[in-house]
Amino acid sequence: MYTLPVDCSTIVVNGIGYQQCSNGWYQPRYVGTTVQYVVVDPPR
Template sequence: MAVTSAMIGSIVYSLPADCTTVIVNGIGYQQCSNGWYQPQYMGTTVQYVVVDAPQ
């Protein structure tokens, strides 16, 4: 299930299997197909914020 159509700023709790970690300017992102996600922690739970492709 690709979440590439999610709106920027949306939060997802799981990512597709085709993701890779990309470091841009010292920040880790997950790139999944055409989507970019930035992990953030809420307590001990990780969630992913949909972001624009980093520059």
């Protein structure tokens, strides 16, 4: 996923930044200079 929904918030858990949106949790991954967001399980 290259863009996130507009209703996301940045949450930092154990030093890792996540995007929490109404439809799930995402973590940014860099592919070269492009950021892609990967769906992840909610952090604990």
